[in-house]
Amino acid sequence: MSDDIKKPRQEYSDQLPSLELNRLAIGGARPVKASGVKCLEPLASMKATTCYDEQGMSTTTYGEQLTAKGRSDYNKYLDNATFIGFTGQTVTGLKGLIKSKPAVHDIPTALEFILEDADGAGTSLDNLADLCTSEAFPSIRQALLITAPETDGTNSRLDDENNNIRPKMAHYTQESIINWHYEVVKNKLQLTMVVLKESKSVRDGFEVKVESQYRHLALIEGIYQQELRNKDNEIVEPMSPVLMNGKTINRIPLRVAITGSNNKSVIDDMVDANMLHYKVRADHGNLLHQSAFPVFYETGVVNGESANGSIGPGVKWEGGSEASFGVIQIDANKCSHPKELKDIESNLSNLGADMLKESKAAESGEAKRLDKVSSNSTTIDLANCVSDMISETLQDISDIWGTGEEVSYRLNTDYDPSHLDYQMIAAIGDIWERGLIDKEEAQYNLKQGEVIRADRDIEEMNKNIDSEEGGLGLGDE
DSSP states (O other): OOOOTTOOOHHHHHHHHHHHHHHHHHHOHHHHHHTGGGTSOOOGGGGEEEEEOTTOOEEEEEOSSOOHHHHHHHHHHHHTOOOOOHHHHHHHHHHHHHHTSOOEEEOOGGGTHHHHOSSSSSOOHHHHHHHHHHHHTTOSEEEEEEEOOOOOSOOOHHHHHHTTOOOEEEEEOGGGEEEEEEEEETTEEEEEEEEEEEEEEEEETTEEEEEEEEEEEEEETTEEEEEEEETTSOEEEEEEEOOBTTBOOSSOOEEEEEOOBTTBOTTHHHHHHHHHHHHHHHHHHHHHHHHTSOEEEEESOOTTTOOOOOOSTTOOOOOOTTOEEEEEOOOGGGSSHHHHHHHHHHHHHHHTGGGGSOOOSOOOHHHHHHHHHHHTHHHHHHHHHHHHHHHHHHHHHHHHTTOOOOOEEEOOOOOOOOOOOHHHHHHHHHHHHTTSSOHHHHHHHHHHTTSSOTTOOHHHHHHHHHHHTTTSOTTOO
């Protein structure tokens, strides 16, 4: 039985290399090239060592590390490589689709402070949602944990406001969630253990160091409890029940968003294709570099007969009566790299980059709409998953702190760029005036067509309409 809190779950360890690669790909050319052999494998010749015996016979062995000459060759190979940020551009574009319209939320007055400060550090709820959305592309899982100063539950709301005793939403990335376990409790599968890796700053005079600490959350005998250990596995805070709003709770207040499937994130395939493109570009760049410098040779020269030592303008070559001269010129245009690069780029486009481009073909509006919806289905699923995590966390806060009201927060999932035209708007108005639909239905369709803002409260708008009827004086004498 292991008592090492730092020991990660095997699933965590298996998924970490892919996550690191995904983050590098999103980061673009600079971090990818700075990572060296993590993203660009050296050529076999760069790890080769050749030895000669007394008879002049050679033996070549291939090791795991670069040789001294191999290191020099690899640096040239890396310098000639070009990484194009297909993945980062695609992720940026898809995040832009989600943010193209504001999130819609229903949050009671008692919890409106979360809109401006969701994590206790001044991060707005919308900005926290942006962070969660960004994290959903490269990773498989992330989580939000509810934290709050412990109280006995007798403090007033004014006391809470004056002392900033409020619930907060702490965000944890996939790298931070190192271990977890689910069990059936009261005929329901529940999270009963999770270990979260955190960073804390330690100051010694003017020197500030960042150290790791480990937070162990557990459901013990139906009560949520917690302990804290340092980087050396020493207990800093022993396991004890956590009080929230003066009470213990019967589950771990952690909500998880899983946006990947089959141990893959939504961008794994794109990253793999992007890295293959990088490798082929490196090979092609190396070939172009070599072909820029022709190799001159001289044959048929008797020892001591040739006086040639250099070549260039104004230099006369003298090679003797039997000498001949030639040039070895590599033709980079006859290699297969350009075609292979085109094929990979086509694959990248199919995997997601085409979501960022406007269709040039003459298609009907319905065909464009259907194509847009189908191509963005992964993005819709991702946005819904993040919305669920945030909404469930907000609902937990509402339940624990006694408001009991329904809470929701939904990111935009309408990525159809088409809006209602004048004829359709007029048709909706005509149908309403003829009594075929009621006012609420007409306004719903206008809202879906973005004639009315998505975040506009219809009830409030109708009150304004009622107060404005006849009150503007337009056309009055």
